[in-house]
Amino acid sequence: xxxxxxxxxxxxxxxxxxxxxxxxxxxxxxxxxxxxxxxxxxxxxxxxxxxxxxxxxxxxxxxxxxxxxxxxxxxxxxxxxxxxxxxxxxxxxxxxxxxxxxxxxxxxxxxxxxxxxxxxxxxxxxxxxxxxxxxxxxxxxxxxxxxxxxxxxxxxxxxxxxxxxxxxxxxxxxxxxxxxxxxxxxxxxxxxxxxxxxxxxxxxxxxxxxxxxxxxxxxxxxxxxxxxxxxxxxxxxxxxxxxxxxxxxxxxxxxxxxxxxxxxxxxxxxxxxxxxxxxxxxxxxxxxxxxxxxxxx
Numbered sequence: 692x693x694x695x696x697x698x699x700x701x702x703x704x705x706x707x708x709x710x711x712x713x714x715x716x717x718x719x720x721x722x723x724x725x726x727x728x729x730x731x732x733x734x735x736x737x738x739x740x741x742x743x744x745x746x747x748x749x750x751x752x753x754x755x756x757x758x759x760x761x762x763x764x765x766x767x768x769x770x771x772x773x774x775x776x777x778x779x780x781x782x783x784x785x786x787x788x789x790x791x792x793x794x795x796x797x798x799x800x801x802x803x804x805x806x807x808x809x810x811x812x813x814x815x816x817x818x819x820x821x822x823x824x825x826x827x828x829x830x831x832x833x834x835x836x837x838x839x840x841x842x843x844x845x846x847x848x849x850x851x852x853x854x855x856x857x858x859x860x861x862x863x864x865x866x867x868x869x870x871x872x873x874x875x876x877x878x879x880x881x882x883x884x885x886x887x888x889x890x891x892x893x894x895x896x897x898x899x900x901x902x903x904x905x906x907x908x909x910x911x912x913x914x915x916x917x918x919x920x921x922x923x924x925x926x927x928x929x930x931x932x933x934x935x936x937x938x939x940x941x942x943x944x945x946x947x948x949x950x951x952x953x954x955x956x957x958x959x960x961x962x963x964x965x966x967x968x969x970x971x972x973x974x975x976x977x978x979x980x981x982x983x984x985x986x987x988x
Contacts, residue, residue, distance in 0.1 A: 694777075694778060694779055694780045694859045694860075695778045695779060695780060696780050697726050697780060697800070698726055698727065698728065698778060698779035698780055698781070699724065699726065699727040699728075699779050699780075699781045699782075699783055699796050699800065699856070700727070700728050700730060700773075700777035700778060700779030700781070700782050700783070700859070701719045701727055701728065701729045701730065701783045701784075701785055701791075701796075702730050702732075702770060702773035702774065702777065702782065702783070702784045702785070703715065703716070703719075703729065703730065703731045703732070703773075703784075703785050703786075703787055704731075704732050704734055704766045704769040704770055704773065704784075704786070704787065705731055705732065705733045705734060705736055705740055705741065705744065705769075705787045706733075706734040706735065706736055706740075706763065706766070706769075706787070707736050707737060707738045707740060708736075708738075708740050708787035708788050709736070709738040709739050709740035709743055710788075711787060711788040711901065712740045712743055712744060712787050712788075713743055714790065714823075715785060715786075715787055715788060715789060715790060716729060716731070716744065716747055716753065718785075718790040718791040718792075718793075719785060719791055720747075720750065720752065720753075721793055722791060722793060722795065722796045722797065723793050723794055723796070723797040724796035724797035724800055727752065727779070727796060728752060728754065728777075728778065728779060729747075729752055729753045729754065730754050730756070730773045730776050730777060731744050731753065731754065731755045731756070731773075731787075732755075732756045732757070732758075732769040732770070732772050732773045733755065733756070733757045733758075733761075734758065734763050734764060734765065734766065734768075734769045735757075735758065735761055735762050735763030735764070740787070741755065741757065754776065756772060756773070756776065758772070765870070765873045766868075766873075766876060767867075767868035767869055767870045767871075767872055767873070767876045768868075768870050770784065770867070770868045770876075771867040771868055771870065774862060774867055774868075777859065779859060780858065780859055781796075781799075781800060781803065781856050781857065781858060781859065782856070782857045782858075782859050782862055783795075783796060783799075783855070783856050783857075784851070784852040784853070784855075785852070785853055786852055786853055788901045788903070789852075789853040789898060789899060789900055789901050790819075790823075790853075790898060790899040790901070791853070791897070791898055792896060792897050792898055792899065794895065794897060795814070795856075795897040795898060796856065798814070798893060798895050798897060799812050799814065799855075799856035799893060799897065800856065802856075802891060802893050803856065803858065803891075806891055808889055809888070809889045809890065809891040810857065810858050810860070810861040810884065810887070810888030810889060810890070811855055811856070811857045811858070811861060811884055811888060811889075811890050811891070812855065812856055812890070812891040812892070812893055813849045813850070813851075813854045813855040813856075813890065813891075813892060813893070814830075814854055814855075814892070814893040814894070814895050814896065814897035814898070815828070815829060815830040815831070815832075815834075815854075815893075815894060815895060815896045815897065816828075816829040816830070816850065816853070816854050816896060816897060816898040816899060816900055817829065817896060817898075817899045817900070818899075818900050818902055819899045819900070819901050819902070820901070820902060820903065821901065821903035823899070823901070825899075826902065828896075829849075829850070829854070829900060830848075830849065830892075831894075832894040834892055834894070835892070836890050836891060836892040838889055838890055839885075840882065840885040840886050840930060840932065841932055841933050841936040843881055843882055843885040844882050844885075844923070844926055844932060844936055844940055845936050845939055845940050845943070847878050847881060849892075850877075850898070850900055851877050851878075851880060851881040851884075852877055853898045853899075853900055854897065854898050854900075857884070858888075861884055861887065861888050864887050864888070865880070865883045865884055865886075865887050866883075868880055871921075872918050872921070872922070873911075873914065873918075874911050874914045874915040874918050875915050875916075875918035875919055875922055878919070878922060879918075879922045879925070882922065882926050883926075883929075886926075886929065886930045912947075912950075912951035912954070912955075913948065913951040913952060913955060913957070915951075916944055916947045916948035916951055917948065919944045919947075919948075920944055920948075923937070923940055923941065923944065938972050938973065939972070939973050939976070941969075941972050942968075942969045942970075942972035942973035942976065942977075943969070943973075945965040945966070945968050945969040945972070946965070946966065946969040948962075948965055949961075949962040949963075949965040949966045949969065950962075950987075952965070
């Protein structure tokens, strides 16, 4: 696949984020690294967010695309459309309510240029609330990248979209986002990339990850964890994961799915048997949770 050397394509899938989209785009336009293009795909917004993006088109650095008929088709399809439009050697995905810190792209491009064997680099970040106030730190300088697909499948310990920069060649190798998934597609992509390339960790704060009541990560938790079961089965069919990893991942998914069911008050019976199943799969961790030695968020 052809690309423009040194160019970073920043992909922004947009759906009803009028409150945040201007700040998000400005964080990309304000980068210390200016060899970039910004590709926004509106996924059927109804709050006027796409109209706010139109105001940036005269910069010559922002492009806006819509699905035919202005319909909502999901983040995976939107990201794949943006990938097809991207001309950059490097791909950065920026969710429409998150923020790039000014040094993000420069530091990560420098890293990838210095480490040609690495296909993806990620950095540290801040978790922020709806107003942008720092709530917690994401990763520390002491973090070490193990480059083991088993760890990614089990823990998903960094943010693929906002925290990372990926070579376009890696996306060409693993394919686009799974369009059958309306949630969890980021974890699926992270797992597939771990199977295909080396990762690098840059101990620098490069992004802000926004947590608020309207965020996708706070909604649709049941669907996200049901999709996690699908992602797990697909991963098992592709790669020789350790049996211990598979067992522990099943335990995590069933526990989190039970939590989601209890929160939504949908099915106490299913929640009960999934909790029991999770405890049977990973009794040591279950005991740690019940005894309070491991805190559950």
